[in-house]
Amino acid sequence: MSNPENLGYTEEHEWVDLAVASATVGVTKYAADALGDVVFVQLPAVGDKLTKGEACGEIESTKSVSDLFAPADGEVVEINEAVVDTPELVNTDPFGDGWLFRMRVEDEPELLDAAAYAEFTKEGGE
Amino acid sequence: MSNPSPLHAVHEALGASFTDFAGWAMPLRYGSELAEHKAVREASGLFDLSHMGEIELTGPEAARALDYALVGNLSKVKPGKARYTMICDAGGGVLDDLVVYRLADDHFMVVANASNAAVVAGELRERAKGFAVEVNDRSATCALIAVQGPTSADIVRAVTGADLDKLAYYASVPATAAGHDVLLARTGYTGEDGFELYSEDKHAADVWAALTEAGKDHGLIPCGLACRDTLRLEAGMPLYGNELSVDLTPFDAALGRVVKFDKGDFVGRAALETRRDADVAEKVLVGLKSEGKRAPRHGYSVVDADGVEVGTVTSGALSPTLGHPIAMAYVPVAVSTPGTALAVDIRGTKTPVEVVKLPFYKRPA
Numbered sequence A: 001m002s003n004p005e006n007l008g009y010t011e012e013h014e015w016v017d018l019a020v021a022s023a024t025v026g027v028t029k030y031a032a033d034a035l036g037d038v039v040f041v042q043l044p045a046v047g048d049k050l051t052k053g054e055a056c057g058e059i060e061s062t063k064s065v066s067d068l069f070a071p072a073d074g075e076v077v078e079i080n081e082a083v084v085d086t087p088e089l090v091n092t093d094p095f096g097d098g099w100l101f102r103m104r105v106e107d108e109p110e111l112l113d114a115a116a117y118a119e120f121t122k123e124g125g126e
Numbered sequence B: 001m002s003n004p005s006p007l008h009a010v011h012e013a014l015g016a017s018f019t020d021f022a023g024w025a026m027p028l029r030y031g032s033e034l035a036e037h038k039a040v041r042e043a044s045g046l047f048d049l050s051h052m053g054e055i056e057l058t059g060p061e062a063a064r065a066l067d068y069a070l071v072g073n074l075s076k077v078k079p080g081k082a083r084y085t086m087i088c089d090a091g092g093g094v095l096d097d098l099v100v101y102r103l104a105d106d107h108f109m110v111v112a113n114a115s116n117a118a119v120v121a122g123e124l125r126e127r128a129k130g131f132a133v134e135v136n137d138r139s140a141t142c143a144l145i146a147v148q149g150p151t152s153a154d155i156v157r158a159v160t161g162a163d164l165d166k167l168a169y170y171a172s173v174p175a176t177a178a179g180h181d182v183l184l185a186r187t188g189y190t191g192e193d194g195f196e197l198y199s200e201d202k203h204a205a206d207v208w209a210a211l212t213e214a215g216k217d218h219g220l221i222p223c224g225l226a227c228r229d230t231l232r233l234e235a236g237m238p239l240y241g242n243e244l245s246v247d248l249t250p251f252d253a254a255l256g257r258v259v260k261f262d263k264g265d266f267v268g269r270a271a272l273e274t275r276r277d278a279d280v281a282e283k284v285l286v287g288l289k290s291e292g293k294r295a296p297r298h299g300y301s302v303v304d305a306d307g308v309e310v311g312t313v314t315s316g317a318l319s320p321t322l323g324h325p326i327a328m329a330y331v332p333v334a335v336s337t338p339g340t341a342l343a344v345d346i347r348g349t350k351t352p353v354e355v356v357k358l359p360f361y362k363r364p365a
Helices: A029-035 A081-085 A114-122 B008-013 B033-042 B062-069 B114-127 B152-160 B201-218 B225-234 B269-278
Strands: A014-017 A023-027 A038-042 A055-061 A065-069 A074-079 A101-105 B017-021 B024-029 B044-048 B053-058 B082-088 B094-104 B107-112 B134-137 B142-148 B172-177 B180-185 B194-200 B220-222 B283-289 B301-303 B309-318 B325-332 B341-346 B349-356
Touching: A023 A029, B008 B201, B017 B225, B024 B033, B024 B225, B033 B044, B033 B220, B033 B225, B044 B201, B053 B062, B053 B114, B062 B107, B062 B114, B082 B114, B094 B114, B094 B172, B094 B180, B107 B114, B114 B134, B142 B152, B142 B201, B152 B172, B152 B180, B152 B194, B152 B201, B172 B194, B172 B201, B180 B201, B194 B201, B201 B220, B225 B309, B225 B325, B283 B309, B309 B341, B325 B341, B325 B349
Parallel strands: B044 B220
Antiparallel strands: A014 A023, A023 A101, A038 A055, A055 A065, A074 A101, B017 B024, B044 B142, B053 B107, B053 B134, B082 B094, B094 B107, B142 B194, B172 B180, B180 B194, B283 B325, B283 B349, B301 B309, B301 B341, B309 B325, B341 B349
8 A cells, every 4th residue: 555655654553634724633554454435524613622642532433432633732723524425435545535624733742654564564553 | 374264265265364263264254344243134144154163072971961061051052053052161250151061861052152162172081081972073174154144044045945934043953955964053152133044064055055055136245253243232242251250150140040050060051050049240241331432341340439449341342233333341230220320431532332131132022
């Protein structure tokens, strides 16, 4: 599986796109494949102030529930309504239409680049 | 580390995701578990269940030994028929739920859950002492492939040539598939019509290939353990470790009907008689349904109208067939009537649920 080069990654299997004024956050294909069919996504609300590492939502598949973790400090400015209505977007297009929310980050977080993240998942990072 | 199934290479070629299940590396899913679930409800699914335990009892007193070892009346089962039953400890606690096939007057095959296979084999050996019977644990070399779903009869007929009109539910017959001897049984764990083919492990890949080929025109796809769990949950079937445990008797699980007292002594008899006569069920197993998408899950608390914890969820999922969350839970008898309003604490949110009759899903007649 290929992790897009333009994104940064967390060890919680989230990706972050810092290229625009607000950062876009989603989960990686590795995470989507591990979850199985996603049937429910609970996202933070617009305006929520998040602290890096805190649980800020949930992704539920047929078999399991996983927390979403804030990848940085900042305020949620937009959520993906499409993924709330159609959670399988997380499986079909995790790096694209399956994005989860956008946040205004206060300090640019430290992220893994695509190569480091690929190495991390190869080691069986959970 | 994990034991590979005899079909491991086949699953790898099909791109399966694997899960460790009781020491076996088994397919969890091949693609989408929802698509696999749907295939079993609407066409057919092909399952590798080679992790299940198979223990054979052979000898003139095989039936008597099983009558003593298990809670069922196995000597009353006719050759060619099968029975759902349980093995309990002396206190009446469930050690495993089983399907027992009577293959001949003096020959039975006990099928145990993978997680309990060694315990069951050990108990059977112990309990068979003094009876003229030989106990052989064949779990390591016996493969099991299931075909489940409304088109399964067409597929199995094409592969085995067996007269399936004469093969009733919970019956078995020796057959051949891909030139190999198999035991063909009309049993399953999905709530659909379906078949299970027991073969030697070295023949499993041939049997799988023949079923795959015959299934091409019948919507058959390979299915993993993920959808097997949601299928059995919709069908209201208990899973050992969730709905059944050594801390519960068959009566607690609303399965007291499998305990037969019209026979001689058997392990657990005294305790089970007391349990039956006292009728002290504090909690009973019920079905729950709710709205929305967040499913009650194993271990979550059930609370009453006042928010007081009254029970525990044993299994739950968003039902792929019904589209709403379903769950099984142990709750007090007083709040077990269908229609009763309760709630489940779903990670801090009290979510309304309603008690409903099991099963959640029954296949169209």
